[in-house]
Amino acid sequence: MLRNVIAPARGFTQIANSHIWDDDLSDSAFRLLVRALALSEAAARKTTVTELAAGLTGGRITADRARRQLAKKGLLHTTKWRNPAGQVRSESLVSSVPLRAEEAERIFAERRGVGGLGGVGGVDGRPGAGSRKVGRADVPSPGTVLPTGETLGEKTSSPLPVPPGPDGRLEAAGQLLLTLRRLDERLVLGSREAARLAPLAAEWLARGVSSAGLRHALTAGLPPQVKCPAALLRTRLLEKMPDHETDRLPVTLAICGDCERPFRVVAGEARCASCRSAAPVQPLQPEPERLGWRERVRLAAAGRC
Incomplete structure (x- = not known):
């Protein structure tokens, strides 16, 4: 095997050889680690681990x-704080x-500029959020829920902005989008x-x-590969946007005068659409009376006279 190694002048990421030769780390875990370490400090603040893992082959599983492999190796730590x-x-x-866990907690505290950690102590001496030991987790996975009051950034406007109404339609829509991964593991947002x-x-x-109709419109007929x-989903939401509902007319049923089948009356029709579109039936014409050979010979002879 020959090697041709040229050190890049810029745009590179340093990583220990022990991680490269660690057979306990899968290819997906190694790629997730490299992607996270390749981010700048500002980009890392705006990116969650789930967003980095969205492009991995294999989906949510x-x-x-x-994430579990990196956490077991001590390369990924998660905390909650108030x-x-x-x-x-x-x-x-x-x-x-x-x-180690205590080393990660110290870094968390230094980055936040407070003396306590979530689970040990909060701001101003108040108890922190803690960590759940039993029961269902509050969030699907580490770093997947946007903190309350967090700004989304500059380019977050939508061509159809909908203010949150009293019925919580905007919140329900957001939760619906996050649950699409249950129908197709490739739709991880x-x-x-x-x-x-x-x-x-x-x-x-x-x-x-x-x-249910919105879920079907977003998940039905997906392409074999979903890169983004x-x-x-944004393309489908824009391209398949239905028209506004119009005032619905009351439903009136009647019996067709021709085929005696029920149909919906729109403008006072007496027959169903099938009977109205069918070709009109021509009345049967009586067949001419057939003459015997004697009458035909007599008529022929009379014509020659």
Whole structure:
């Protein structure tokens, strides 16, 4: 085997050889680790682990397995903490070297600039969010839920903005988008992606489409490969947007005068659409009386005279 190694001048990521030769790390886990370490500090603040794992081959199951492998190696840590407003935040830490739990907690505290951690102590001495030991988790996976009050960034507007109404249609649309992964594991959305698409989905609900109908429109007939779930769903939400519902007329039924089948009356019709579109029936003409050979010979002879 020959090697040709040229060190890049820029745009590279340093990673330990021990991670490269670690057989306990799957290809998906190694790729997730490299992607996280390749982010800049500003980009890492705006990106969740779930958004990085969305492009991995294998869907949600592979992504969850990769996260568990990194967490077991001490390369991925997750914590919850409570801000001064009493809101619970979830935060993840990806490290290039294995860290113990207390070392990760110290880094979490230093980055937040507080003395306590979620589960040990909160801001101003209030108890933190803690970590759940039993029962169902509050969030699907680490870093998948957008913290309350968080801004989504500059390019988050929708061509059809829908303000959150009293019926919570916008919130319901966002939750519906996050649950699409249960129908197809390729449709994994991050919390920010779902928040950007929620106004479009809420517009569907405002136009009379049921939740089941919206799920079917977004998941039916998917292509064999889904490279970007957010872009695919955005295209479907825009291209298949139904028209506004019009005032529905009362349903009036009648019996067709021809075929005696029931049909819906729209403008006072007496026959159904099938009978009205059918060709009119011509009345039967009586067949001419057939003459015998004697009458035909007599008529022929009379014609010659």
